[in-house]
Amino acid sequence: MKTANLKRKNSLSYIDLFAGAGGLSEGFIRNGFEPIIHVEMNVDACYTLKTRLAYHYLKDNNQLDIYVSYLKGEISRANLYENLPTDLLDSILNLKIDEGNLKYIYKQIDKNLKLRKFKKVDLLIGGPPCQAYSLIGRHGIDWDNDERVKLYKLYGKILAKYKPSMFVFENVPGIVSANKGEYFNDLRNYYDKLGYDVDYQILKAEEFGVLQSRRRVIIIGSLKTKKLAYPEFPKEIERYTVADIFHDLEVLKPGDSISVGKYKKQASEYQIKYNVRNVLDFYTQHISRPHNINDLAIYKIVQDKWNNENHRLKYNDLPNRLRTQNNVSSFLDRFKVVDMNGLSHTLVAHIAKDGHYYIHPTQVRSISVREAARLQSFPDDYFFEGSRTAAFTQIGNAVPPLMSAVLAKKIKEILWVK
Structure with missing residues (x-):
């Protein structure tokens, strides 16, 4: 054998x-x-x-x-x-x-x-x-x-x-x-x-x-x-940002999926230093989940508040027409944009259930499987088996x-x- x-x-x-x-x-x-x-x-x-x-x-x-x-x-x-x-x-x-x-x-x-x-x-x-x-x-x-x-x-x-x-x-x-x-x-x-x-x-x-x-x-x-x-x-003292790993992937609309994609920009200093773009000249699993019209409207408001005012919008700040939950006194931090100019907040397995807490900083959608993997420092040659939901769960738990x-x-x- x-x-x-x-x-x-x-x-x-x-x-x-x-x-x-x-x-x-x-x-x-x-x-x-x-x-x-x-x-x-x-x-x-x-x-x-x-x-x-x-x-x-x-x-x-x-x-x-x-x-x-x-x-x-x-x-x-x-x-x-x-x-x-x-x-x-x-x-x-x-x-x-x-x-x-x-x-x-x-x-x-x-x-x-x-x-x-x-x-x-x-x-x-x-x-x-x-x-x-x-x-x-x-x-x-x-x-x-x-x-x-x-x-x-x-x-x-x-x-x-x-x-x-x-x-x-x-x-x-x-x-x-x-x-x-x-x-x-x-x-x-x-x-x-x-x-x-x-x-x-x-x-x-x-x-x-x-x-x-x-x-x-x-x-x-x-x-x-x-x-x-x-x-x-040893502690890493250099400071890079999410922009260093989101810049070279194709723009996606909600529900879009790129199984194999070509990089649209040169590798960043961070990507070279930490071998994000390792032995491959392509990336995989740039998969975005679909969103309904109501969620997309919320995402746009949350993005504008964060990008223009540096303010994390709370659920009870939303217009009444967009609220689908009656509870406006607890769990108000339901929607959150990933900070392009700093570090992401903690990625957890809940991303498999919905993307509300991981909204893309510039594109009106939640982050893709490959973007989530990069936030967890997985290189692009790392492939996650199973469905989109299964991949998100694995990444969030890693x-x-x-x-x-x-x-x-x-x-x-x-x-x-x-």
Whole structure:
């Protein structure tokens, strides 16, 4: 059987749990880490992970033309995957992480460790679904019985099984104060009992080059025997704006879709520095959702207020004829323009439901799939499988690859020393 044989000299192995579309994993692959297993319950995200592994494998083997043919629609996804080793495809597990699936997950991890000639797992990464910990999602949460708030223990069982030198646990800042802080204290105590020193910081994505105001809790644990300190991450001080990533895409009307498009302007300094326009001379998935007449009228008013007066319009400021909701005393921040001359506000998975909170700064529509991906720092060679809605969900839930790449580089330095 042909195997991936991805192991490079001095490479480090890792497992990615709750992998999503691979934003966290991407940074580690870029820094020479070798994925043993990605576990993700969403089927579209799993196909995205497979397609991204196809990109890396084909690029490493000087066969990127096959990947390009797939993006251009010249070959099917099945044709693309035919060019990949079976064990590489099998390393993506489309499974829910629960007690019933743990034995199978262990079996696949052990199998791939042997195939890739690794003696152990060096690192565990992942971020359990964060809805239960977010400020928005706390209402109605049963802290004693909701299975989502116990996922850290399943993460911990895999941690205890393989005892990697370090782990990275990513989540929303709300996890720290959820259930009056008791939940986070339980989490830290649990990992402490497993033999790990645990620390965390709330990191700002914009300090890693991401053009988005985004806060993330990054919990890092290391085996107590290693005596490792929480890494100090370098901060990006140059300031770019959303204009640096929106300028070269074709103008869209609501409902327009460009599957494969040519850049209309030269790459910006930002795009060159951060490899947004990487190995391709085209972009994909510039897809805009349709909007009704009422929403378009609202978008135009909200845009004018922001662009001309630098004012964020509230729902109760709208003319009565445009209001479709009776509630004008709460949730007033329902429509928001992405700031072209600064950072975007935080991109979340709700963008899959509607685009009201992510209105394009100059075109009367919500942002496209490719624009959302760029705000999350995904390069243009990153392809999201599934429908438009599925792509938005994956992007909104992702860890920005620019952020994960900095984390990975620093963790790699630490693990090589130790």
